[in-house]
Amino acid sequence: xxxxxxxxxxxxxSLVGGDPQSFLEDVKKIxxxxxxxxxxxxxxxxxxxxxxxxxxRGSPRQDKVIDVYVDVSKLTDYVExxxxxxxxxxxxxxxxx
Amino acid sequence: MKGPLSSLDVEARKDLVxxxxxxxxxxxxxxxxxxHLREFESIIDEVEGKEGPLTGFLIPVKDNIxxxxxxxxxxxxxxxxxxxxxxxxxxxxxxxxxxxxxxKTNMDEFAMGNSGETSYFGxxxxxxxxxxxxxxxxxxxxxxxxxxxxxxLGSDTGGSVRLPAAYTHILGLKPTYGTLSRYxxxxxxxxxxxxxxxxxxxxxxxxxxxxxxEYDPRDMTMYSGNVRDxxxxxxKMVFEGKYSVDGLKMAxxxxxxxxxxxxxxxxxxxxxxxxxxxGVKVFDVDMDFVEPSLSIYYIIAxxxxxxxxxxxxxxxxxxRVDAGSYWESVRKTRSIGFGDEVKRRIxxxxxxxxxxxxxxxxxxxxxxxxxVKERLNKLLGLYxxxxxxxxxxxxxxxxxxxxxxxxIIDIFTVVPNLTGNPALTIPIGLVDGLPTGIQLIGNYFSxxxxxxxGYLMEGKIYDPYLSPRGVD
Numbered sequence: 001x002x003x004x005x006x007x008x009x010x011x012x013x014s015l016v017g018g019d020p021q022s023f024l025e026d027v028k029k030i031x032x033x034x035x036x037x038x039x040x041x042x043x044x045x046x047x048x049x050x051x052x053x054x055x056x057r058g059s060p061r062q063d064k065v066i067d068v069y070v071d072v073s074k075l076t077d078y079v080e081x082x083x084x085x086x087x088x089x090x091x092x093x094x095x096x097x
Numbered sequence: 098m099k100g101p102l103s104s105l106d107v108e109a110r111k112d113l114v115x116x117x118x119x120x121x122x123x124x125x126x127x128x129x130x131x132x133h134l135r136e137f138e139s140i141i142d143e144v145e146g147k148e149g150p151l152t153g154f155l156i157p158v159k160d161n162i163x164x165x166x167x168x169x170x171x172x173x174x175x176x177x178x179x180x181x182x183x184x185x186x187x188x189x190x191x192x193x194x195x196x197x198x199x200x201k202t203n204m205d206e207f208a209m210g211n212s213g214e215t216s217y218f219g220x221x222x223x224x225x226x227x228x229x230x231x232x233x234x235x236x237x238x239x240x241x242x243x244x245x246x247x248x249x250l251g252s253d254t255g256g257s258v259r260l261p262a263a264y265t266h267i268l269g270l271k272p273t274y275g276t277l278s279r280y281x282x283x284x285x286x287x288x289x290x291x292x293x294x295x296x297x298x299x300x301x302x303x304x305x306x307x308x309x310x311e312y313d314p315r316d317m318t319m320y321s322g323n324v325r326d327x328x329x330x331x332x333k334m335v336f337e338g339k340y341s342v343d344g345l346k347m348a349x350x351x352x353x354x355x356x357x358x359x360x361x362x363x364x365x366x367x368x369x370x371x372x373x374x375x376g377v378k379v380f381d382v383d384m385d386f387v388e389p390s391l392s393i394y395y396i397i398a399x400x401x402x403x404x405x406x407x408x409x410x411x412x413x414x415x416x417r418v419d420a421g422s423y424w425e426s427v428r429k430t431r432s433i434g435f436g437d438e439v440k441r442r443i444x445x446x447x448x449x450x451x452x453x454x455x456x457x458x459x460x461x462x463x464x465x466x467x468x469v470k471e472r473l474n475k476l477l478g479l480y481x482x483x484x485x486x487x488x489x490x491x492x493x494x495x496x497x498x499x500x501x502x503x504x505i506i507d508i509f510t511v512v513p514n515l516t517g518n519p520a521l522t523i524p525i526g527l528v529d530g531l532p533t534g535i536q537l538i539g540n541y542f543s544x545x546x547x548x549x550x551g552y553l554m555e556g557k558i559y560d561p562y563l564s565p566r567g568v569d
Contacts, residue, residue, distance in 0.1 A: 007444050007447045007448050007451070012410075012424070012427045012428045012431050012432075013428070013431050013432050013435065013440050013443060013444065014428060014432040023441070026441055026500055026501050027441075027444075027445065029500075029501035029502070030395070030399075030441070030445050030501050031445075033391065033392050033395055033501065033504060034392055034395070034396055034449065034458055035392075036389065036391075036392045037389060037392045037393065037396075037458075037461055037462065037465060040389040040465065041461075043389075043465075043468055044461075044464045044465050044467070044468035045461075045464065047464045047465075047467045047468050047471075048464070048467060049460055049463030049464050049466070049467065050463055050464075050466040050467035050470060051288065051463060052288050052318070053274045053288060053289075053466075053470070053514075053515065053516055053517025054273075054274050054275055054320065054517045054541070062314075070165060070182065070183050070184075072165045072166050072182045072183070073166075075165035075166045075184070076165060076166020076167065076180075077135065077136070077139040077166070078166055078180075084166055084180060086168070086178055086180055087133055087135075087166070087167055087168055087180065088133065089132060089133055089168055089170070089177065089218070090125075090131070090132055090133070090218055
């Protein structure tokens with residue numbers, strides 16, 4: 001499993017607090033799922049890859065300057081002294097500063 | 098409950114605001130459906146200050162959709178302290194038309210999961226049985242509607258609207274790819290995902306979709322053709338009671354339905370019989386593209402996730418660990434900030450798209466995707482829509498469907514995400530007190546037909562007034 005070590009390093013991720021053995025078991029299950037495509041190989045080996053579900057051409061945005069500034073303080077209840085503060089997560093009341 | 102909210106006048110809707118809010122608060126307290134719920138006083142002020150077609154709609158919004166000034170955590174520690182500075186396009190429309198965002202709903206972390214359990218803020222519980230999952234990833238949005246609510250927003254990457262809709266006995270729509278703007282939807286797998294809707298009544302579904310599908314040039318994958326106007330015109334006819342279709346032909350697969358556990362099979366076959374009774378002609382066909390779709394979906398979703406989530410380094414926003422060097426800080430931030438399922442998918446997506454394995458996995462999956470699309474749309478050239486179960490099993494108990502062992506639950510829902518077709522979950526009643534559902538998959542931009550079929554089934558195949566509150 002040196003490859004997964006390399007990939008974890010590449011993605012800048014380590015398994016903090018995780019059980020490496022259970023991770024490897026999960027990796028095996030996922031690879032087994034990926035490898036199920038082996039038995040369908042003959043059905044689509046000659047087909048062109050499809051990257052996007054609808055292959056229409058999107059219209060590019062017009063090349064013009066638009067005002068995108070949003071004054072978020074006017075859109076939220078959570079403003080104090082002109083600053084937007086973090087709304088209470090899970091409904092817990094914000095601690096006073 | 099007096100039927101669809103959209104059918105009431107503005108004053109009647111305003112009269113329901115406090116009741117709606119109290120029910121939503123109950124879902125937060127009892128089922129952990131919300132990550133953030135606004136205070137009632139600010140909501141009532143906002144309702145009173147607005148007039149428009151969506152006045153009186155209190156909309157819970159999945160926490161991966163940006164709402165200015167509200168948390169935007171995606172159910173992750175990585176964005177625990179992140180407040181969105183802007184509105185997603187659908188939120189902008191909703192607010193402009195009189196609707197009010199009531200809060201941000203719980204979800205599987207970065208929408209990766211089908212049980213509602215991988216959220217950093219704890220699992221969402223199923224209101225039909227608190228020992229079971231409500232389905233995910235849009236778990237909180239589904240529960241908010243199931244508990245006698247009217248409508249909410251979620252997102253559907255591989256079934257994340259349709260599965261929780263089936264597990265909580267409500268309607269759930271994944272529109273055609275490119276129908277609703279993804280501007281402001283935090284990406285997990287952008288070629289697969291669409292913002293979706295939950296409602297209790299079909300007419301509310303048509304009404305909301307009509308107003309939220311306005312074109313947005315900021316999402317370049319949004320469909321800009323004239324068909325949008327036709328869809329909107331037909332949706333309007335649906336909610337005004339002027340729409341009709343007849344002579345519909347529906348395809349199902351006996352072989353696929355028998356993959357479900359027995360009580361689910363029976364319910365699905367019963368529903369198909371009843372649809373025949375409504376005048377729909379039904380045909381048993383081979384759907385050989387469904388089985389490989391699960392592998393194709395997971396490869397593509399994980400590859401896109403590994404790319405989309407590379408941006409979370411702690412440098413610009415979100416959770417951050419200071420650990421001396423830059424790279425060590427990034428590594429620790431990502432290792433602690435992401436949960437196990439997210440890390441699994443990032444690692445496996447990177448693997449599947451790495452130079453040595455890209456051909457074996459990613460490119461092959463993309464080839465399979467085109468094959469699935471061609472097979473599905475060939476069938477949809479012969480039949481008006483397909484019907485599939487939503488899930489092969491009833492809602493799992495908490496802990497049963499986390500990680501790769503739970504991926505199989507997505508087997509019937511991933512196809513429309515690969516192909517971009519619309520799909521609508523219709524609840525079909527209870528088995529031993531637990532909900533299950535079917536999904537209708539239609540041609541591109543056939544949402545009016547699908548929703549109208551849902552309308553025809555109301556009161557005949559499912560009871561829109563059936564609620565877990567009655568059994569709580």
